[in-house]
Amino acid sequence: MKAIDALDLYKRFGSIVAVDSVSFQVEEGEIFGLLGPNGAGKTTTIRMLTGILKPDRGEARIMGYNIRKDPVKARMLIGVVPEEANPYPDLSAWDNLMLVGRLYGLPKHTVEDRASSLLRLLDLYDARKRRAGNLSKGMRQKLLVAMALIGEPKVLFLDEPTSGLDVLSARKIRGLILDLKKNGDTILLTTHNVEEAGTLCDRILIINGGRVIEMGTPEDLRIKSGLYTYVSVTLNRAVDEKDAAKFFDEWDYRIQDSRILFVCSDPTKLMVRIVEYAKAKGLDIVNISTAPPSLEDVFVKVIAGG
Protein backbone atom coordinates (compact mmCIF):
# COMPACT_ATOMS: atom_id res chain seq x y z
CA MET A 1 0.00 0.00 0.00
CA LYS A 2 1.38 3.38 -0.95
CA ALA A 3 1.12 6.32 1.42
CA ILE A 4 0.04 8.57 -1.44
CA ASP A 5 -1.20 7.36 -4.77
CA ALA A 6 -1.98 10.05 -7.34
CA LEU A 7 -3.39 8.66 -10.56
CA ASP A 8 -3.85 10.80 -13.65
CA LEU A 9 -4.90 13.93 -11.78
CA TYR A 10 -6.32 16.59 -14.07
CA LYS A 11 -7.76 19.99 -13.20
CA ARG A 12 -8.86 22.82 -15.39
CA PHE A 13 -9.93 26.32 -14.35
CA GLY A 14 -11.76 27.78 -17.30
CA SER A 15 -9.36 27.66 -20.22
CA ILE A 16 -6.30 27.04 -18.04
CA VAL A 17 -5.17 23.50 -17.39
CA ALA A 18 -3.65 23.77 -13.93
CA VAL A 19 -2.77 20.09 -13.52
CA ASP A 20 -2.43 17.83 -16.52
CA SER A 21 -2.41 14.08 -15.96
CA VAL A 22 -0.12 14.05 -12.96
CA SER A 23 0.61 10.60 -11.56
CA PHE A 24 3.01 9.55 -8.83
CA GLN A 25 3.26 7.34 -5.80
CA VAL A 26 4.88 8.02 -2.47
CA GLU A 27 6.09 5.23 -0.23
CA GLU A 28 5.46 5.21 3.49
CA GLY A 29 8.19 6.98 5.40
CA GLU A 30 9.37 8.93 2.38
CA ILE A 31 9.87 12.67 2.07
CA PHE A 32 8.62 13.55 -1.39
CA GLY A 33 9.11 16.99 -2.86
CA LEU A 34 7.03 18.83 -5.41
CA LEU A 35 9.22 21.42 -7.06
CA GLY A 36 8.19 23.92 -9.67
CA PRO A 37 7.98 27.59 -10.50
CA ASN A 38 5.03 29.79 -9.55
CA GLY A 39 1.83 28.62 -11.19
CA ALA A 40 3.24 25.19 -11.97
CA GLY A 41 0.35 23.34 -10.35
CA LYS A 42 1.93 22.33 -7.02
CA THR A 43 -0.73 23.79 -4.75
CA THR A 44 -3.57 22.60 -6.99
CA THR A 45 -2.10 19.10 -6.87
CA ILE A 46 -1.92 19.18 -3.08
CA ARG A 47 -5.47 20.53 -2.81
CA MET A 48 -6.71 17.62 -4.91
CA LEU A 49 -4.74 15.12 -2.82
CA THR A 50 -6.23 16.51 0.39
CA GLY A 51 -9.77 16.63 -1.01
CA ILE A 52 -10.14 20.41 -1.02
CA LEU A 53 -10.53 20.47 -4.78
CA LYS A 54 -12.38 17.96 -6.87
CA PRO A 55 -10.24 16.77 -9.80
CA ASP A 56 -11.88 16.82 -13.21
CA ARG A 57 -10.29 13.46 -13.81
CA GLY A 58 -8.14 11.04 -11.88
CA GLU A 59 -8.03 9.69 -8.41
CA ALA A 60 -6.08 10.22 -5.22
CA ARG A 61 -5.60 7.70 -2.44
CA ILE A 62 -4.10 8.25 0.97
CA MET A 63 -2.99 5.08 2.76
CA GLY A 64 -5.38 3.19 0.49
CA TYR A 65 -8.41 5.42 1.13
CA ASN A 66 -9.90 7.27 -1.82
CA ILE A 67 -9.94 10.91 -0.75
CA ARG A 68 -13.21 11.54 -2.59
CA LYS A 69 -15.11 8.42 -1.51
CA ASP A 70 -13.73 8.11 2.05
CA PRO A 71 -12.71 11.68 2.86
CA VAL A 72 -13.10 11.43 6.62
CA LYS A 73 -11.13 8.18 6.91
CA ALA A 74 -8.38 9.57 4.69
CA ARG A 75 -8.24 12.88 6.56
CA MET A 76 -7.95 11.13 9.91
CA LEU A 77 -4.52 10.04 8.68
CA ILE A 78 -3.32 13.32 7.27
CA GLY A 79 -2.19 16.69 8.46
CA VAL A 80 -2.08 19.68 6.16
CA VAL A 81 -0.11 22.90 6.30
CA PRO A 82 -1.77 24.74 3.45
CA GLU A 83 -0.15 27.63 1.66
CA GLU A 84 -3.41 29.46 1.23
CA ALA A 85 -5.37 28.79 4.39
CA ASN A 86 -5.25 30.45 7.78
CA PRO A 87 -5.90 29.70 11.41
CA TYR A 88 -8.92 31.53 12.80
CA PRO A 89 -7.49 35.01 13.42
CA ASP A 90 -9.96 35.84 16.19
CA LEU A 91 -9.22 32.66 18.14
CA SER A 92 -6.09 32.31 20.24
CA ALA A 93 -3.32 29.96 19.18
CA TRP A 94 -4.48 27.61 21.94
CA ASP A 95 -8.12 27.71 20.83
CA ASN A 96 -7.16 27.06 17.21
CA LEU A 97 -5.29 23.94 18.31
CA MET A 98 -8.15 22.81 20.54
CA LEU A 99 -10.59 23.31 17.65
CA VAL A 100 -8.59 21.20 15.23
CA GLY A 101 -7.68 18.56 17.78
CA ARG A 102 -11.28 18.00 18.79
CA LEU A 103 -12.28 17.60 15.13
CA TYR A 104 -10.13 14.45 15.12
CA GLY A 105 -12.47 13.15 17.79
CA LEU A 106 -9.72 13.20 20.40
CA PRO A 107 -10.63 13.50 24.09
CA LYS A 108 -10.20 16.99 25.50
CA HIS A 109 -7.31 16.11 27.83
CA THR A 110 -5.43 14.41 24.97
CA VAL A 111 -5.80 17.49 22.81
CA GLU A 112 -4.63 19.69 25.69
CA ASP A 113 -1.55 17.54 26.28
CA ARG A 114 -0.64 17.46 22.61
CA ALA A 115 -1.31 21.17 22.19
CA SER A 116 1.03 21.99 25.07
CA SER A 117 3.79 19.75 23.68
CA LEU A 118 3.52 21.13 20.17
CA LEU A 119 3.45 24.73 21.30
CA ARG A 120 6.55 24.19 23.41
CA LEU A 121 8.31 22.36 20.58
CA LEU A 122 7.62 25.24 18.20
CA ASP A 123 8.41 27.97 20.75
CA LEU A 124 4.83 29.19 20.75
CA TYR A 125 3.81 28.28 24.28
CA ASP A 126 4.21 31.79 25.68
CA ALA A 127 2.04 33.12 22.85
CA ARG A 128 -0.69 30.52 23.26
CA LYS A 129 -3.28 33.01 24.52
CA ARG A 130 -2.61 35.54 21.77
CA ARG A 131 -5.07 35.87 18.95
CA ALA A 132 -3.77 34.13 15.85
CA GLY A 133 -4.38 37.30 13.88
CA ASN A 134 -1.90 39.10 16.11
CA LEU A 135 0.89 36.59 15.58
CA SER A 136 3.73 37.33 13.19
CA LYS A 137 3.77 35.51 9.86
CA GLY A 138 6.41 33.10 11.10
CA MET A 139 4.50 32.34 14.28
CA ARG A 140 1.27 31.82 12.32
CA GLN A 141 3.10 29.41 10.05
CA LYS A 142 4.39 27.49 13.07
CA LEU A 143 0.87 27.45 14.47
CA LEU A 144 -0.35 25.92 11.20
CA VAL A 145 2.36 23.27 11.53
CA ALA A 146 1.21 22.54 15.09
CA MET A 147 -2.39 22.32 13.89
CA ALA A 148 -1.32 19.85 11.20
CA LEU A 149 0.50 17.68 13.72
CA ILE A 150 -2.06 17.59 16.51
CA GLY A 151 -3.85 14.61 15.01
CA GLU A 152 -0.52 12.67 14.85
CA PRO A 153 -0.92 12.14 11.13
CA LYS A 154 0.72 9.36 9.16
CA VAL A 155 0.92 11.55 6.07
CA LEU A 156 1.76 15.22 6.20
CA PHE A 157 1.20 17.69 3.38
CA LEU A 158 3.35 20.79 3.67
CA ASP A 159 2.73 23.51 1.14
CA GLU A 160 5.65 25.91 1.29
CA PRO A 161 6.20 25.28 5.00
CA THR A 162 9.25 27.51 5.40
CA SER A 163 8.03 30.34 3.21
CA GLY A 164 8.39 33.67 4.98
CA LEU A 165 10.14 32.18 7.99
CA ASP A 166 13.34 33.52 9.49
CA VAL A 167 16.43 31.33 9.28
CA LEU A 168 16.07 29.86 12.76
CA SER A 169 12.40 29.05 12.36
CA ALA A 170 12.98 27.53 8.93
CA ARG A 171 15.76 25.38 10.35
CA LYS A 172 13.49 24.27 13.16
CA ILE A 173 10.80 23.23 10.70
CA ARG A 174 13.32 21.32 8.59
CA GLY A 175 14.58 19.56 11.72
CA LEU A 176 11.02 18.68 12.61
CA ILE A 177 10.44 17.26 9.13
CA LEU A 178 13.47 15.00 9.49
CA ASP A 179 12.32 13.88 12.96
CA LEU A 180 8.92 13.00 11.54
CA LYS A 181 10.59 10.92 8.85
CA LYS A 182 12.54 9.04 11.52
CA ASN A 183 9.19 8.37 13.15
CA GLY A 184 8.06 6.65 9.94
CA ASP A 185 5.76 9.42 8.80
CA THR A 186 5.34 10.28 5.15
CA ILE A 187 5.77 13.84 4.04
CA LEU A 188 4.88 15.53 0.79
CA LEU A 189 6.19 19.03 0.61
CA THR A 190 6.19 21.75 -1.96
CA THR A 191 8.86 24.35 -1.95
CA HIS A 192 10.45 27.02 -4.08
CA ASN A 193 13.72 26.45 -2.26
CA VAL A 194 15.55 24.03 -4.51
CA GLU A 195 18.39 23.34 -2.13
CA GLU A 196 15.91 22.70 0.69
CA ALA A 197 14.25 20.12 -1.54
CA GLY A 198 17.63 18.58 -2.27
CA THR A 199 18.50 18.38 1.40
CA LEU A 200 15.22 17.06 2.73
CA CYS A 201 13.63 14.99 0.00
CA ASP A 202 14.19 11.37 -0.81
CA ARG A 203 12.62 11.98 -4.20
CA ILE A 204 11.58 15.04 -6.08
CA LEU A 205 8.96 15.58 -8.73
CA ILE A 206 9.53 18.62 -10.91
CA ILE A 207 6.30 20.03 -12.26
CA ASN A 208 5.78 22.86 -14.71
CA GLY A 209 2.71 24.01 -16.60
CA GLY A 210 0.71 21.38 -14.73
CA ARG A 211 2.80 18.52 -16.12
CA VAL A 212 5.37 16.20 -14.63
CA ILE A 213 8.74 17.11 -16.13
CA GLU A 214 11.07 14.89 -14.14
CA MET A 215 10.99 12.67 -11.11
CA GLY A 216 13.70 10.94 -9.15
CA THR A 217 16.12 11.19 -6.26
CA PRO A 218 18.17 14.39 -6.18
CA GLU A 219 21.13 12.36 -7.38
CA ASP A 220 19.15 10.81 -10.24
CA LEU A 221 18.01 14.24 -11.31
CA ARG A 222 21.56 15.52 -11.33
CA ILE A 223 22.71 12.60 -13.46
CA LYS A 224 19.70 12.70 -15.79
CA SER A 225 20.17 16.40 -16.35
CA GLY A 226 23.31 15.74 -18.35
CA LEU A 227 25.04 18.63 -16.70
CA TYR A 228 28.69 18.24 -16.12
CA THR A 229 30.40 17.06 -12.99
CA TYR A 230 33.94 18.07 -12.13
CA VAL A 231 36.08 15.23 -10.85
CA SER A 232 39.53 15.73 -9.39
CA VAL A 233 41.85 12.80 -8.61
CA THR A 234 45.25 13.07 -6.95
CA LEU A 235 47.66 10.16 -7.27
CA ASN A 236 50.89 9.39 -5.43
CA ARG A 237 53.09 9.99 -8.46
CA ALA A 238 53.16 12.24 -11.48
CA VAL A 239 50.86 11.10 -14.23
CA ASP A 240 52.28 9.96 -17.57
CA GLU A 241 50.40 11.64 -20.41
CA LYS A 242 50.60 8.70 -22.81
CA ASP A 243 49.35 6.25 -20.19
CA ALA A 244 46.53 8.57 -19.25
CA ALA A 245 45.49 8.98 -22.88
CA LYS A 246 45.01 5.21 -23.26
CA PHE A 247 42.62 5.07 -20.30
CA PHE A 248 40.83 8.41 -20.47
CA ASP A 249 40.52 9.19 -24.17
CA GLU A 250 36.74 9.51 -24.03
CA TRP A 251 36.81 12.26 -21.41
CA ASP A 252 37.95 15.85 -21.27
CA TYR A 253 40.78 16.16 -18.79
CA ARG A 254 43.82 18.13 -17.80
CA ILE A 255 46.92 16.81 -16.04
CA GLN A 256 48.64 18.83 -13.33
CA ASP A 257 51.60 16.73 -12.22
CA SER A 258 50.04 14.06 -10.01
CA ARG A 259 46.55 15.44 -10.36
CA ILE A 260 44.04 14.89 -13.13
CA LEU A 261 41.02 17.17 -13.53
CA PHE A 262 38.05 15.76 -15.46
CA VAL A 263 34.81 17.25 -16.77
CA CYS A 264 32.25 14.55 -17.36
CA SER A 265 28.56 13.81 -17.49
CA ASP A 266 28.82 10.31 -16.09
CA PRO A 267 31.05 10.32 -13.00
CA THR A 268 30.19 6.74 -12.13
CA LYS A 269 31.82 5.30 -15.25
CA LEU A 270 34.80 7.61 -14.80
CA MET A 271 35.37 6.48 -11.22
CA VAL A 272 35.55 2.87 -12.34
CA ARG A 273 38.11 3.80 -15.03
CA ILE A 274 40.21 5.78 -12.56
CA VAL A 275 40.42 2.77 -10.24
CA GLU A 276 41.36 0.53 -13.19
CA TYR A 277 44.06 3.01 -14.25
CA ALA A 278 45.54 3.25 -10.76
CA LYS A 279 45.59 -0.53 -10.40
CA ALA A 280 47.12 -1.07 -13.81
CA LYS A 281 49.89 1.46 -13.18
CA GLY A 282 50.49 0.55 -9.55
CA LEU A 283 49.39 3.97 -8.37
CA ASP A 284 47.68 4.95 -5.11
CA ILE A 285 44.70 7.27 -5.17
CA VAL A 286 45.52 9.93 -2.58
CA ASN A 287 42.39 11.99 -3.00
CA ILE A 288 39.32 12.00 -5.20
CA SER A 289 36.63 14.62 -5.15
CA THR A 290 33.60 15.55 -7.23
CA ALA A 291 31.71 18.76 -7.71
CA PRO A 292 28.37 17.71 -9.10
CA PRO A 293 25.94 20.22 -10.60
CA SER A 294 23.75 21.90 -7.99
CA LEU A 295 20.10 20.99 -7.86
CA GLU A 296 19.34 24.58 -8.75
CA ASP A 297 21.32 24.14 -11.97
CA VAL A 298 19.34 20.98 -12.65
CA PHE A 299 16.04 22.69 -11.91
CA VAL A 300 16.76 25.66 -14.14
CA LYS A 301 17.88 23.35 -16.97
CA VAL A 302 14.81 21.15 -16.64
CA ILE A 303 12.34 24.05 -16.43
CA ALA A 304 14.00 25.98 -19.23
CA GLY A 305 13.91 22.81 -21.28
CA GLY A 306 17.53 23.19 -22.14
Place this chain on the structure above:
Amino acid sequence: MKTGSFRHFSIGVWTICWKDIKLYYAKGPIVVTGVLFPLFLWAAFYMGRGLDFNEGLASLVTLSIFFTSSSVTPIIAPWETRQRTLEMLVSRPVTVTTILVGDILASTIFGLIFIIPIFLCGVVLGAIPSNVLLAALLTVITAVGFSSLGVLFSALPTDTPADVVLLASTVKLPLIFVSGVLIPLSQLPEWALAIAVVSPLTYPTDLLRGLYIGNTFFPMFADFSATVILTVVFTLGALILHKRTLFARLQKR
Protein backbone atom coordinates in the same frame (compact mmCIF):
# COMPACT_ATOMS: atom_id res chain seq x y z
CA MET B 1 -11.84 7.18 17.43
CA LYS B 2 -13.95 5.36 14.88
CA THR B 3 -14.68 7.68 11.99
CA GLY B 4 -18.32 7.98 11.04
CA SER B 5 -19.37 7.03 14.57
CA PHE B 6 -22.05 9.09 16.27
CA ARG B 7 -19.55 10.07 18.94
CA HIS B 8 -17.13 11.48 16.37
CA PHE B 9 -20.00 13.30 14.70
CA SER B 10 -21.31 14.79 17.93
CA ILE B 11 -17.86 15.90 19.08
CA GLY B 12 -17.42 17.59 15.70
CA VAL B 13 -20.82 19.28 15.91
CA TRP B 14 -20.22 20.63 19.42
CA THR B 15 -16.73 21.78 18.46
CA ILE B 16 -18.04 23.76 15.50
CA CYS B 17 -20.86 25.10 17.70
CA TRP B 18 -18.30 26.24 20.29
CA LYS B 19 -16.23 27.88 17.57
CA ASP B 20 -19.22 29.78 16.20
CA ILE B 21 -20.37 30.98 19.61
CA LYS B 22 -16.88 32.18 20.45
CA LEU B 23 -16.32 33.88 17.11
CA TYR B 24 -19.72 35.18 16.09
CA TYR B 25 -22.27 35.16 18.89
CA ALA B 26 -20.42 36.35 21.94
CA LYS B 27 -20.09 39.75 20.29
CA GLY B 28 -21.83 43.05 20.86
CA PRO B 29 -22.96 43.77 17.27
CA ILE B 30 -25.07 40.60 17.28
CA VAL B 31 -27.24 42.16 19.96
CA VAL B 32 -28.10 44.93 17.51
CA THR B 33 -28.92 42.78 14.50
CA GLY B 34 -30.50 39.91 16.36
CA VAL B 35 -32.15 41.53 19.34
CA LEU B 36 -32.61 45.29 19.17
CA PHE B 37 -33.72 45.44 15.55
CA PRO B 38 -36.69 43.07 15.92
CA LEU B 39 -37.56 44.62 19.29
CA PHE B 40 -37.79 48.14 17.91
CA LEU B 41 -39.53 46.96 14.76
CA TRP B 42 -42.13 45.22 16.88
CA ALA B 43 -42.45 48.25 19.16
CA ALA B 44 -43.01 50.48 16.15
CA PHE B 45 -46.00 48.39 15.16
CA TYR B 46 -47.50 47.64 18.53
CA MET B 47 -46.93 50.56 20.82
CA GLY B 48 -49.76 53.07 21.07
CA ARG B 49 -52.17 50.97 19.00
CA GLY B 50 -54.03 49.36 21.91
CA LEU B 51 -53.48 45.82 20.68
CA ASP B 52 -53.80 42.77 22.90
CA PHE B 53 -50.62 42.23 24.91
CA ASN B 54 -50.73 38.45 24.61
CA GLU B 55 -51.03 38.67 20.85
CA GLY B 56 -48.21 41.19 20.74
CA LEU B 57 -45.99 38.98 22.87
CA ALA B 58 -46.52 36.02 20.55
CA SER B 59 -45.54 38.19 17.58
CA LEU B 60 -42.46 39.47 19.37
CA VAL B 61 -41.31 35.93 20.15
CA THR B 62 -41.55 34.74 16.55
CA LEU B 63 -40.10 37.96 15.18
CA SER B 64 -37.16 37.66 17.56
CA ILE B 65 -36.50 34.03 16.72
CA PHE B 66 -36.72 34.90 13.03
CA PHE B 67 -34.04 37.54 13.34
CA THR B 68 -31.80 36.12 16.03
CA SER B 69 -31.65 32.64 14.53
CA SER B 70 -30.98 33.80 11.00
CA SER B 71 -28.77 36.84 11.55
CA VAL B 72 -25.37 35.15 11.67
CA THR B 73 -25.70 31.85 9.82
CA PRO B 74 -25.92 33.50 6.38
CA ILE B 75 -22.49 35.07 6.73
CA ILE B 76 -20.40 32.31 8.29
CA ALA B 77 -19.59 30.38 5.10
CA PRO B 78 -18.75 33.38 2.89
CA TRP B 79 -16.79 35.04 5.67
CA GLU B 80 -14.74 31.94 6.37
CA THR B 81 -14.18 31.44 2.65
CA ARG B 82 -12.75 34.94 2.45
CA GLN B 83 -10.64 34.46 5.56
CA ARG B 84 -9.37 31.13 4.17
CA THR B 85 -10.34 29.45 7.41
CA LEU B 86 -13.03 27.32 5.76
CA GLU B 87 -10.36 25.55 3.71
CA MET B 88 -8.38 24.93 6.88
CA LEU B 89 -11.52 23.43 8.45
CA VAL B 90 -12.52 21.28 5.49
CA SER B 91 -9.04 19.70 5.33
CA ARG B 92 -9.75 18.09 8.75
CA PRO B 93 -11.70 14.86 9.28
CA VAL B 94 -15.12 16.49 9.32
CA THR B 95 -17.97 16.30 6.88
CA VAL B 96 -19.91 19.22 5.50
CA THR B 97 -22.88 17.88 7.48
CA THR B 98 -20.92 18.14 10.73
CA ILE B 99 -19.93 21.72 10.00
CA LEU B 100 -23.44 22.82 9.06
CA VAL B 101 -25.17 21.04 11.93
CA GLY B 102 -22.69 22.75 14.24
CA ASP B 103 -23.56 26.12 12.68
CA ILE B 104 -27.30 25.41 13.04
CA LEU B 105 -26.87 24.31 16.64
CA ALA B 106 -24.98 27.48 17.60
CA SER B 107 -27.58 29.67 15.95
CA THR B 108 -30.45 27.77 17.60
CA ILE B 109 -28.86 28.10 21.04
CA PHE B 110 -28.29 31.81 20.47
CA GLY B 111 -31.88 32.28 19.28
CA LEU B 112 -33.34 30.44 22.25
CA ILE B 113 -31.17 32.30 24.78
CA PHE B 114 -32.57 35.63 23.63
CA ILE B 115 -36.16 34.37 23.66
CA ILE B 116 -36.07 33.30 27.28
CA PRO B 117 -36.19 36.86 28.72
CA ILE B 118 -39.19 37.65 26.49
CA PHE B 119 -41.04 34.57 27.73
CA LEU B 120 -40.15 35.41 31.33
CA CYS B 121 -41.36 39.01 30.93
CA GLY B 122 -44.59 37.59 29.62
CA VAL B 123 -44.95 35.31 32.63
CA VAL B 124 -44.33 38.20 35.02
CA LEU B 125 -46.99 40.26 33.23
CA GLY B 126 -49.47 37.38 33.21
CA ALA B 127 -49.07 36.20 29.61
CA ILE B 128 -48.62 32.43 29.76
CA PRO B 129 -49.23 30.07 26.79
CA SER B 130 -52.09 27.60 27.30
CA ASN B 131 -49.71 24.70 26.60
CA VAL B 132 -46.25 25.58 27.84
CA LEU B 133 -44.60 22.39 26.59
CA LEU B 134 -46.03 22.80 23.11
CA ALA B 135 -44.93 26.45 23.09
CA ALA B 136 -41.42 25.41 24.11
CA LEU B 137 -41.27 22.65 21.52
CA LEU B 138 -42.58 24.97 18.82
CA THR B 139 -39.99 27.60 19.76
CA VAL B 140 -37.14 25.10 19.52
CA ILE B 141 -38.30 23.71 16.17
CA THR B 142 -38.80 27.22 14.83
CA ALA B 143 -35.33 28.27 15.97
CA VAL B 144 -33.83 25.24 14.19
CA GLY B 145 -35.85 26.02 11.09
CA PHE B 146 -34.81 29.66 10.88
CA SER B 147 -31.19 28.78 11.64
CA SER B 148 -31.29 26.31 8.77
CA LEU B 149 -32.86 28.98 6.56
CA GLY B 150 -29.89 31.21 7.31
CA VAL B 151 -27.49 28.39 6.43
CA LEU B 152 -29.48 27.78 3.24
CA PHE B 153 -28.91 31.38 2.17
CA SER B 154 -25.17 30.98 2.76
CA ALA B 155 -24.98 28.11 0.25
CA LEU B 156 -24.45 30.81 -2.38
CA PRO B 157 -20.84 30.12 -3.45
CA THR B 158 -19.47 33.54 -2.73
CA ASP B 159 -16.77 34.90 -0.46
CA THR B 160 -18.56 38.22 -0.04
CA PRO B 161 -20.85 38.23 3.02
CA ALA B 162 -22.71 41.26 1.66
CA ASP B 163 -23.98 39.16 -1.28
CA VAL B 164 -25.63 36.71 1.09
CA VAL B 165 -26.93 39.43 3.42
CA LEU B 166 -28.58 41.08 0.42
CA LEU B 167 -30.23 37.80 -0.59
CA ALA B 168 -31.34 37.05 2.97
CA SER B 169 -32.71 40.55 3.58
CA THR B 170 -34.54 40.56 0.26
CA VAL B 171 -36.38 37.42 1.36
CA LYS B 172 -36.73 38.03 5.10
CA LEU B 173 -37.85 41.64 5.32
CA PRO B 174 -40.93 41.40 3.11
CA LEU B 175 -41.98 38.20 4.90
CA ILE B 176 -42.44 39.94 8.24
CA PHE B 177 -45.20 42.07 6.73
CA VAL B 178 -47.17 39.22 5.17
CA SER B 179 -46.82 36.46 7.76
CA GLY B 180 -49.18 37.66 10.46
CA VAL B 181 -46.34 38.88 12.66
CA LEU B 182 -47.04 42.61 12.54
CA ILE B 183 -50.43 42.55 10.86
CA PRO B 184 -52.79 39.71 11.90
CA LEU B 185 -53.55 37.20 9.15
CA SER B 186 -57.25 37.98 9.39
CA GLN B 187 -56.53 41.57 8.38
CA LEU B 188 -54.30 40.80 5.41
CA PRO B 189 -55.60 41.38 1.84
CA GLU B 190 -55.99 38.31 -0.33
CA TRP B 191 -52.80 38.77 -2.31
CA ALA B 192 -50.78 39.01 0.92
CA LEU B 193 -52.53 35.96 2.30
CA ALA B 194 -51.45 34.01 -0.77
CA ILE B 195 -47.85 34.85 0.11
CA ALA B 196 -48.43 34.15 3.79
CA VAL B 197 -49.34 30.57 2.96
CA VAL B 198 -45.80 29.94 1.67
CA SER B 199 -44.02 31.97 4.32
CA PRO B 200 -42.10 29.97 6.96
CA LEU B 201 -42.88 32.68 9.50
CA THR B 202 -46.67 32.32 9.20
CA TYR B 203 -47.22 28.96 10.87
CA PRO B 204 -45.18 29.30 14.07
CA THR B 205 -46.57 32.82 14.49
CA ASP B 206 -50.16 31.60 14.07
CA LEU B 207 -49.70 28.65 16.41
CA LEU B 208 -47.92 30.64 19.11
CA ARG B 209 -50.55 33.34 18.89
CA GLY B 210 -53.18 30.61 19.29
CA LEU B 211 -51.41 29.30 22.42
CA TYR B 212 -51.50 32.81 23.92
CA ILE B 213 -54.93 34.12 22.86
CA GLY B 214 -56.87 30.92 22.18
CA ASN B 215 -57.61 31.08 18.44
CA THR B 216 -55.65 30.52 15.25
CA PHE B 217 -56.17 31.40 11.61
CA PHE B 218 -55.14 27.91 10.43
CA PRO B 219 -55.84 24.68 12.35
CA MET B 220 -53.21 24.18 15.07
CA PHE B 221 -52.26 20.78 13.73
CA ALA B 222 -51.62 22.32 10.31
CA ASP B 223 -49.53 25.09 11.85
CA PHE B 224 -47.39 22.61 13.77
CA SER B 225 -47.00 20.23 10.82
CA ALA B 226 -46.07 23.03 8.46
CA THR B 227 -43.48 24.33 10.92
CA VAL B 228 -41.90 20.88 11.22
CA ILE B 229 -41.98 20.23 7.47
CA LEU B 230 -40.46 23.60 6.64
CA THR B 231 -37.74 23.03 9.24
CA VAL B 232 -36.89 19.67 7.68
CA VAL B 233 -36.96 21.16 4.17
CA PHE B 234 -34.66 24.03 5.12
CA THR B 235 -32.25 21.76 6.96
CA LEU B 236 -32.00 19.16 4.20
CA GLY B 237 -31.94 21.85 1.55
CA ALA B 238 -29.04 23.58 3.31
CA LEU B 239 -27.07 20.33 3.59
CA ILE B 240 -27.65 19.33 -0.03
CA LEU B 241 -26.90 22.76 -1.50
CA HIS B 242 -23.76 23.28 0.54
CA LYS B 243 -22.38 19.90 -0.49
CA ARG B 244 -22.92 20.91 -4.10
CA THR B 245 -21.44 24.37 -3.82
CA LEU B 246 -18.53 23.71 -1.45
CA PHE B 247 -16.04 22.81 -4.15
CA ALA B 248 -17.13 25.71 -6.32
CA ARG B 249 -16.65 27.98 -3.34
CA LEU B 250 -13.15 26.71 -2.53
CA GLN B 251 -12.18 26.50 -6.19
CA LYS B 252 -12.77 30.20 -6.65
CA ARG B 253 -10.12 30.85 -4.04
